[in-house]
Amino acid sequence: xxxxxxxxxxxVAAAVRAAHADDRALELEGGGSRxxxxxxxxxxxxxxxxxxxxxxxxxxxxxxxRARAGTPLTEVEAALAAEGQMLPFEPPDYRRLLGNDGAAxxxxxxxxxxxxxxxxxxxxxxxxxxxGVRFVDGEGRIQRSGGRVMKNVxxxxxxxxxxxxxxxxxxxxxxxxKVLPRPEAELTLAVPGLDPARAxxxxxxxxxxxxxxxxxxxxxxxxAARSTVPEVAGAGTALTLLRLESxxxxxxxxxxxxxxxxxxxxxxxxxxxxxxxxxxxEIRDVTLxxxxxxxxxxxxxxxxxxxxALFESLTDELDGEGYLDWSGGLVWLAVPPHQDDAGSAxxxxxxAALGGHATLVRAPATLRAAIDVFEPPxxxxxxxxxxxxxxxxxxxxxxxxxMYAGV
Amino acid sequence: MPDGLEHRGRERALALLAERFGPRFSRxxxxxAQHGRGEAWHPAQPPxxxxxxARTEEVAAVVTVCAEHRVPVVPFGAGTSxxxxxCCVDGGVSVDLASMNRVLxxxxxxxxxxxxxxxxxxxxxxxxxxxxxxxxxxxGADATLGGMAATRASGTNAVRYGTMRDNVLGVTAxxxxxxxxxFGGRARKSAAGYDLTRLLVGSEGTLGVVTELRLQVxxxxxxxxxxxxxFASLEGAVTTAIETxxxxxxxxxxELLDELQMRACIAFSELExxxxxxxxxxxxxxxxxxxxxxxxxxxGLAAANGGGAFAWATLAEERNRLWRARHDVYYAALxxxxxxxxxxxxxxxxxxxxxxxxxxxxxxxxxxxLIAPVVGHVGDGNFHLQLxxxxxxxxxxxxxxxLHAAMVDRALAVGGTCTGEHGVGIGKLAKVAKxxxxxxxxxxxxxxxxxxxxxxxxxxxxxxx
Numbered sequence: 001x002x003x004x005x006x007x008x009x010x011x012v013a014a015a016v017r018a019a020h021a022d023d024r025a026l027e028l029e030g031g032g033s034r035x036x037x038x039x040x041x042x043x044x045x046x047x048x049x050x051x052x053x054x055x056x057x058x059x060x061x062x063x064x065x066r067a068r069a070g071t072p073l074t075e076v077e078a079a080l081a082a083e084g085q086m087l088p089f090e091p092p093d094y095r096r097l098l099g100n101d102g103a104a105x106x107x108x109x110x111x112x113x114x115x116x117x118x119x120x121x122x123x124x125x126x127x128x129x130x131x132g133v134r135f136v137d138g139e140g141r142i143q144r145s146g147g148r149v150m151k152n153v154x155x156x157x158x159x160x161x162x163x164x165x166x167x168x169x170x171x172x173x174x175x176x177x178k179v180l181p182r183p184e185a186e187l188t189l190a191v192p193g194l195d196p197a198r199a200x201x202x203x204x205x206x207x208x209x210x211x212x213x214x215x216x217x218x219x220x221x222x223x224a225a226r227s228t229v230p231e232v233a234g235a236g237t238a239l240t241l242l243r244l245e246s247x248x249x250x251x252x253x254x255x256x257x258x259x260x261x262x263x264x265x266x267x268x269x270x271x272x273x274x275x276x277x278x279x280x281x282e283i284r285d286v287t288l289x290x291x292x293x294x295x296x297x298x299x300x301x302x303x304x305x306x307x308x309a310l311f312e313s314l315t316d317e318l319d320g321e322g323y324l325d326w327s328g329g330l331v332w333l334a335v336p337p338h339q340d341d342a343g344s345a346x347x348x349x350x351x352a353a354l355g356g357h358a359t360l361v362r363a364p365a366t367l368r369a370a371i372d373v374f375e376p377p378x379x380x381x382x383x384x385x386x387x388x389x390x391x392x393x394x395x396x397x398x399x400x401x402x403m404y405a406g407v
Numbered sequence: 408m409p410d411g412l413e414h415r416g417r418e419r420a421l422a423l424l425a426e427r428f429g430p431r432f433s434r435x436x437x438x439x440a441q442h443g444r445g446e447a448w449h450p451a452q453p454p455x456x457x458x459x460x461a462r463t464e465e466v467a468a469v470v471t472v473c474a475e476h477r478v479p480v481v482p483f484g485a486g487t488s489x490x491x492x493x494c495c496v497d498g499g500v501s502v503d504l505a506s507m508n509r510v511l512x513x514x515x516x517x518x519x520x521x522x523x524x525x526x527x528x529x530x531x532x533x534x535x536x537x538x539x540x541x542x543x544x545x546x547g548a549d550a551t552l553g554g555m556a557a558t559r560a561s562g563t564n565a566v567r568y569g570t571m572r573d574n575v576l577g578v579t580a581x582x583x584x585x586x587x588x589x590f591g592g593r594a595r596k597s598a599a600g601y602d603l604t605r606l607l608v609g610s611e612g613t614l615g616v617v618t619e620l621r622l623q624v625x626x627x628x629x630x631x632x633x634x635x636x637x638f639a640s641l642e643g644a645v646t647t648a649i650e651t652x653x654x655x656x657x658x659x660x661x662e663l664l665d666e667l668q669m670r671a672c673i674a675f676s677e678l679e680x681x682x683x684x685x686x687x688x689x690x691x692x693x694x695x696x697x698x699x700x701x702x703x704x705x706x707g708l709a710a711a712n713g714g715g716a717f718a719w720a721t722l723a724e725e726r727n728r729l730w731r732a733r734h735d736v737y738y739a740a741l742x743x744x745x746x747x748x749x750x751x752x753x754x755x756x757x758x759x760x761x762x763x764x765x766x767x768x769x770x771x772x773x774x775x776x777l778i779a780p781v782v783g784h785v786g787d788g789n790f791h792l793q794l795x796x797x798x799x800x801x802x803x804x805x806x807x808x809x810l811h812a813a814m815v816d817r818a819l820a821v822g823g824t825c826t827g828e829h830g831v832g833i834g835k836l837a838k839v840a841k842x843x844x845x846x847x848x849x850x851x852x853x854x855x856x857x858x859x860x861x862x863x864x865x866x867x868x869x870x871x872x
Binding site: 064069128143145151154155156157158180204212248254255302306346355375381385388 | 424514516518519539558559565570572586590594602609613628629630649652654655692693694696697700748757758759766774787789822825826828829830831835839843846849850852855856857868869
């Protein structure tokens with residue numbers, strides 16, 4: 001088992017060509033921060049992209065940043081922060097959750113997994129901000145798609161296809177994002193004591209106002225109690241969190257309007273900037289479910305109004321624990337180890353009725369090999385998925401089986 | 408033309424469709440000619456026949472017959488595309504989806520809707536209005552939502568609400584083998600397999616026929632205000648738009664019209680009280696306070712760049728009149744030269760280079776002697792020249808093509824693209840091949856993987872092998 005660690009795109013292409021010639025599959029790796037996510041692989045060699053570092057283009061006035069795939073996310077975020085800008089989708093960091101504390105997440109790995117944080121409901125997913133990529137396909141050919149402009153309709157949208165393909169279509173070498181100015185001010189209103197159903201209604205109701213709520217989540221009492229933010233942990237009850245962002249001069253007016261919308265008797269706490277950032281970091285990075293480590297953790301997406309009922313029934317049936325993000329459209333659920341299949345059958349059956357998909361984000365390798373990690377597609381979509389894989393990686397060199405067997 | 412064997416297969420397929428669809432099948436020359444072109448100058452290339460479908464299963468039946476006999480299938484919505492996406496380069500069957508016009512579901516709390524592909528954007532918006540919702544994507548024409556998805560359309564709201572790429576949650580499509588596939592759904596999409604939804608969005612009918620869509624919709628803002636601001640110079644107008652976006656002002660719309668386009672609009676749409684000067688149209692959405700905040704910020708930027716006072720339109724009917732005029736720029740420009748046809752150009756460049764690129768392009772227009780008004784979605788770096796031409800005049804067509812080529816070269820030199828929103832069709836085949844030389848083998852490979860017989864809208868986006 002060798003680790004191949006090229007330092008440029010040509011090296012990546014050469015490594016993939018060699019693997020292709022010898023029929024040797026490769027496991028792709030960035031910073032290793034999401035090691036243990038997806039179906040386990042048994043490849044001969046590992047191709048590390050961590051040697052492809054560096055921001056290649058950053059023009060703050062253009063609202064665009066381009067970096068090589070192995071660039072640490074912290075480096076990208078620091079460069080943007082220095083100019084008062086940010087990646088729009090609030091990238092999450094699953095190191096604590098997955099127990100990979102020493103690793104450094106890379107921008108390319110983030111794209112491969114298409115991970116987005118709480119701001120997704122207001123500012124879109126990672127792939128909505130991704131405007132260009134370069135990658136090496138399964139035959140070692142260098143390919144580019146998209147570019148550095150805001151809108152581009154030249155041909156088939158390979159940018160969106162490789163985002164979230166978990167390295168099964170190509171080894172990313174360079175990614176380009178559109179970025180946004182960082183809001184001058186943020187403040188979170190935390191409504192205490194709502195059950196999930198009322199919380200769901202409060203969240204969708206707040207999002208329907210013109211107040212531009214930037215994030216909406218619900219922490220049940222036991223999760224809130226685990227927060228490192230004193231106001232959250234000390235509330236002693238469930239908290240429904242609504243985040244507002246604006247220019248410094250205008251945030252006060254927004255907060256007053258939202259408080260008025262929630263009603264004078266809502267008892268909403270005000271979490272000022274520091275506390276607000278800290279609690280949304282916990283929600284984004286799923287640290288509140290990191291311990292105990294023997295629990296399986298699911299990320300379940302459904303329609304926002306379906307999420308609250310789904311959350312209540314699943315926590316009840318599976319003896320699980322979790323919280324709601326994305327205004328109820330995202331359920332994070334930790335399932336104790338005494339459930340043989342980590343609750344897979346129950347979760348997938350519930351979703352079949354409601355619509356949506358579940359991803360097993362954390363579980364032992366044996367379990368990830370035995371059950372579907374990603375939502376199994378319909379037979380027809382699976383057939384199309386295989387044909388897309390055929391077009392990019394006919395010999396199954398890149399991360400074979402990471403998402404689905406045979407892909 | 409098809410050879411003998413293929414010809415007999417095609418005739419057999421058409422006979423089967425004629426039998427099944429009766430009066431909803433036509434080979435009348437006028438009908439075929441109307442289905443073989445869009446709104447721009449590309450001459451009609453008619454299909455062999457037109458079939459009007461009312462349900463997904465009917466589209467599946469048509470495609471099944473066509474797949475068996477290897478007959479091209481070209482989906483048709485409102486017929487408003489601009490790059491020859493509807494030209495049937497090898498004949499075949501035009502599948503007219505205009506009667507698939509039912510809004511199937513409106514989920515107000517989840518902000519999503521399900522529609523059939525033939526619903527137009529204005530029809531959807533009139534159904535949504537009384538629920539306090541709207542769908543923001545607004546190409547100039549009243550296109551069908553299926554066609555808008557197929558061409559990945561955008562419009563004046565993209566700077567705040569994104570394009571079709573961002574607002575399609577899922578699609579139902581008839582695939583090239585005639586089977587119906589459903590992609591995506593009501594969940595906010597995160598990690599359920601390859602994003603085949605977005606592969607179909609923008610594929611211009613080359614991978615399948617989109618028959619139903621699930622779309623994200625938005626709440627109608629509590630306050631909406633539109634403003635028009637004239638500038639002493641075009642550069643001042645462009646700079647104001649760029650600075651607005653760079654400052655993070657969540658402006659809903661910011662549209663540029665040069666003095667010629669403004670003159671055309673004043674005449675065509677009978678606008679009163681505006682000057683034929685370089686002009687920005689703005690729209691602000693939010694709470695009354697937020698709208699006031701945004702307007703104050705942008706007003707300051709405009710004044711610093713040689714802008715005049717804002718002329719406000721806050722009443723719904725004034726606003727509608729203004730945006731109707733903006734949406735009609737294509738027709739207004741055509742009226743500048745009666746009898747002319749239009750070559751629509753569509754470059755998109757990094758916003759930090761926009762002012763310079765627009766100025767250089769205007770010098771080219773002056774040197775070319777052509778009539779070519781400028782209109783732009785300047786918040787995105789996307790702008791159009793409408794080149795008014797007589798396609799029968801070869802010298803004029805040569806000058807127009809040279810101007811267009813220079814504009815594209817300049818865009819590519821600064822990292823831009825030849826098409827920001829109209830798509831490729833047949834009109835931009837050569838320009839896209841130049842912009843993405845290495846991508847075309849992939850698009851072909853994907854096309855072969857999903858449509859091995861190449862029956863879905865052949866000859867679009869990239870030339871066949």
